Amino acid sequence: MSAYISSVVILFLLYGLLCLSFDFLAGDLRLLSLATPAMAGVGAYAAAIADVSWAWPMWAGLLSAVIAAALVGFVLAIMSLRVAGVYFFLVTMSFALILVTAFDQLRSVTNGPTGIRGITPFDVAGLSTLDSGIAVSGLMCAAIAVCIVLLRRSYLGRRWRALGEDRLAAANVGISRTAELLKAVPLAGAIAGVAGFVHAHVIGIVNPTPFDLTAAILVLSFCIVGGLGRVSGALVGAAVGVLLPEMLRFVPIGDAVSQQPLLRQLVFGLLLFMFLAIRPTGLLGRSKAKGGLEQA
Amino acid sequence: MNNLFLQSLSNGLFNGILFGGIAVSLAVAHLSSRALHVAIGAVIALTAYQWLALVGRGSPTLFGVLAIVVSAFGANWVFLAAYRWLFRRGVDEDGVIVGSFGLLTAGTAALELAYGSEAYSLRAPWMLGSISLDGLRISNIDLIVSTCILLLLFALWFTTRLGSFGLQLRSIFHDIREAEIAGVNATLVQVVAYAFCGALVVVIALAIGSRASVTPQMGFFPLLIGIAAIVVGGMGSILAAFVGGFILGVIWDIVGIYWGTIWQIGAVFGILGMMLLVLPEGLLPLLQRRASKRTVDNLGAQSS
Numbered sequence: 001m002s003a004y005i006s007s008v009v010i011l012f013l014l015y016g017l018l019c020l021s022f023d024f025l026a027g028d029l030r031l032l033s034l035a036t037p038a039m040a041g042v043g044a045y046a047a048a049i050a051d052v053s054w055a056w057p058m059w060a061g062l063l064s065a066v067i068a069a070a071l072v073g074f075v076l077a078i079m080s081l082r083v084a085g086v087y088f089f090l091v092t093m094s095f096a097l098i099l100v101t102a103f104d105q106l107r108s109v110t111n112g113p114t115g116i117r118g119i120t121p122f123d124v125a126g127l128s129t130l131d132s133g134i135a136v137s138g139l140m141c142a143a144i145a146v147c148i149v150l151l152r153r154s155y156l157g158r159r160w161r162a163l164g165e166d167r168l169a170a171a172n173v174g175i176s177r178t179a180e181l182l183k184a185v186p187l188a189g190a191i192a193g194v195a196g197f198v199h200a201h202v203i204g205i206v207n208p209t210p211f212d213l214t215a216a217i218l219v220l221s222f223c224i225v226g227g228l229g230r231v232s233g234a235l236v237g238a239a240v241g242v243l244l245p246e247m248l249r250f251v252p253i254g255d256a257v258s259q260q261p262l263l264r265q266l267v268f269g270l271l272l273f274m275f276l277a278i279r280p281t282g283l284l285g286r287s288k289a290k291g292g293l294e295q296a
Numbered sequence: 297m298n299n300l301f302l303q304s305l306s307n308g309l310f311n312g313i314l315f316g317g318i319a320v321s322l323a324v325a326h327l328s329s330r331a332l333h334v335a336i337g338a339v340i341a342l343t344a345y346q347w348l349a350l351v352g353r354g355s356p357t358l359f360g361v362l363a364i365v366v367s368a369f370g371a372n373w374v375f376l377a378a379y380r381w382l383f384r385r386g387v388d389e390d391g392v393i394v395g396s397f398g399l400l401t402a403g404t405a406a407l408e409l410a411y412g413s414e415a416y417s418l419r420a421p422w423m424l425g426s427i428s429l430d431g432l433r434i435s436n437i438d439l440i441v442s443t444c445i446l447l448l449l450f451a452l453w454f455t456t457r458l459g460s461f462g463l464q465l466r467s468i469f470h471d472i473r474e475a476e477i478a479g480v481n482a483t484l485v486q487v488v489a490y491a492f493c494g495a496l497v498v499v500i501a502l503a504i505g506s507r508a509s510v511t512p513q514m515g516f517f518p519l520l521i522g523i524a525a526i527v528v529g530g531m532g533s534i535l536a537a538f539v540g541g542f543i544l545g546v547i548w549d550i551v552g553i554y555w556g557t558i559w560q561i562g563a564v565f566g567i568l569g570m571m572l573l574v575l576p577e578g579l580l581p582l583l584q585r586r587a588s589k590r591t592v593d594n595l596g597a598q599s600s
Contacts, residue, residue, distance in 0.1 A: 032394065079569050082576045085390055086332065090527055091572050094565035097520065101565075105558045213516070217401050220394065262405045269402025273378070276395045277385045 006130040010202055012242040013137040017195035018219045019226065019234035020144050024188045027229035028157060029180070030164040031084075034216040035076055035092040038099035039189045041211030043069040043196025045103065048116040048206040058120070058201070065197035066190045072099070073189020077181045084167070096216055103208035115207025119200050133202040140194055145231045148191075160184060214265070221272035227282025236284050241268065299431055304553040305546075310438040312545030314503055317445035318518045319525030319541030321496035323534050324452070325372075326526065327469045328489030330389055331379035334396035336497060336522070337515025338403025339371045343501035344510040345407065348416055357420075364501070368494040375399060376490045400519075407512035418505030441503040448495055452534065455488075465489060469532060520561075521548075524568040530580020539579060 018036055025031040043065035050061040080091045103110050110116065122132040151157050162170040163180055171177065200206050218241065226237020245264035275282060325333035346367045351360035378399060382392050423437040456462030464485045467475035476482050500518055508514065521544060529540025544564050551563040571578060 032390065079573060083572055086393060086531075087527070087572060087576060089390065089393060090523060091569065093520075094524065094568045098562055098565050098569070101558075101562050105562075214401070217397050221398060221401070224394065262409050265405035266402050266409065269398045269400070269405060272398030273382075273395045273402070276387055276391050276398070277382055280385075280387060280391065 003130060006134060008242060008246060010130065010133050010137060012239055013134065013141050014195060014199055014202065015222060015238040015242055016141050016235050017144065017198060018192065019223050019238045020148060020231065021188050021191035021195060022219050022223050023228060023234040024148055024191055025184060026223060028152065028160040028164050029184055032089050032220065033092040033188065034089065034213065034220065035096040036192050036219055037211040037215040038096035039069045039072055039192035040196040040199065041099060041103055041208065042072045043193030044200040044206045045110055047197040047200040048119050051119050052116055062197050066193040069193025069196060070186040070190040073186035074182065077185035081178055081181060096213060100208050100212050103211065113207060115205050117205050119204050119206065121204060122201050137198045137202060140198055144191055144194060148231050218268060221268045224282055225271055225275050227284040230284050233282055233284040237282065303432055304550055306432050306434065308546035308549035310442050311549045312542035313442045313445050315521050315525055315545030315548065316538040316541035317496050318500055318522040319529060319537040320449060320534055321493045321500065322522040323526050323537035324489045325493045326531065327465050327534065328486045329376060329379050330469065331392045331396060333375060333493065334393060334519060335375050335399040335403060337400050337519040338407065339368055339497050340501045340504065340515035340518060341404065341407050341512050342371055343368045343498055344418060344505040344514060345411055347418060347502065347505065348510055364498050365495065368497045369491050372490040372494040373487065376486055404512050411512065413511065415509035415511045417509055418502060423506050437503065437506050441499055444499045445496065448499065449538065452492055461485065461488065521564065524564055527568055528571050528578055530578030533580050536578060536580040536583055539583065
């Protein structure tokens, strides 16, 4: 596999993990969280510190990334117990801003905007660094996707869906929103933590930029374009989000390579708006009758 | 020490008025259309670039002001049309916010493609000076911005209190269908409300562009502050939004002076988080309780 294709596949898998974490909350509980990339950032910093500062083995780094992000998710869940809908969206936005400010300003821990460098890359026997990254992140992505599908079919998943469909009706049959939020948000944080762990070891540098609000809006738009409520929707959204800018390389606008992120922002901003208006269920989302984005 | 405190209080006062203006611009748009006008960030940046393109290249200031007012009004009305379209398509309030975020992202990217990411300054000679009052220094731009915002807020208060506009705005906010059945021209009210928002955007763009710099992302900061302020104040009231913005503005400056600028955004969003934990409806219920108590007292005085 050429280095270019490998890097595109890795980008897809990284965004795929972030989209899975976002869709985990948005799909069933109808909670749109802008804190997903910031929680991934917590996982990435935890993995980077475990690797570079403490020289822990990778499995311990993964564990620390998952635990750190889940703990941050728990704090977010506590902060959002009394809010829903628009207010949850705003709480997650402010939470993400605080986290990104902390990444930027707690220089003794995070090394500020320069970030933490020299993180050990994945090394799967017989494979190059890039291919090892693809193998590990692909495995993580597949494992998380299967877990989410199984969870959604379980008793817990049905409770969350009930809560997302109608909070009052769910409360009447004994589903406690508080208890379910305290389970779901940390779990979404843990998934984001895995994304952060993969990011740290694949990219090799952890700095605040990839986890800011722009990344959150991109993940949100990928999931809406793909369709909320389905694992396949999140992955297709991530694939479209990564592949479309690659195709935009051939658009003759100035220096296409340097302007590619901007073109992606422009196209995805407009796509997000158009999909909301014309196809709110996204490419693969649940049908409107089962509850589309209108109620998200 | 005392002088430093007074200076920080004075700066905080001007900052509070600016943040209050930002919050009111979002609150007016939200009241009239139920859409949290997140794309205002792109309108602010567009307005500042228009000013640079005109006045920065030698056009007369008055012509520049007129041109950016027209451009801010026009951009706001385009976004209003977009939100109305989303609502007509059955998208709810949360979905419209997401759509507005999409428009903000697209707008910011378009501005960066058009103008590049270089930072420009809006500072004109008349903005640079300052006056001294008993040792307190007040910059010209702070005075001009605060005066303009207070004048616009007075005009808004005058229109909402002394005419039927305020009643129509509230009726649209509560139920646009019923308001239209009752004879309210919802489109006209929304157009006027977004024009007010546009006028405030012009002042905000000049204030932010002269205090900091003009970049495609310059609208993000006032947007975030505005959202925090209307949540702290309470959604659905212009006064509450102004109070929320004013409090955050004063805190912003005091934190900046005593603890350092790096903690400003953390402090503002920390307060927002605490408010959502303790008072999710914001300060609005407290303000309404005071207002209703005053009304009861007045009625009591009249009857006695």
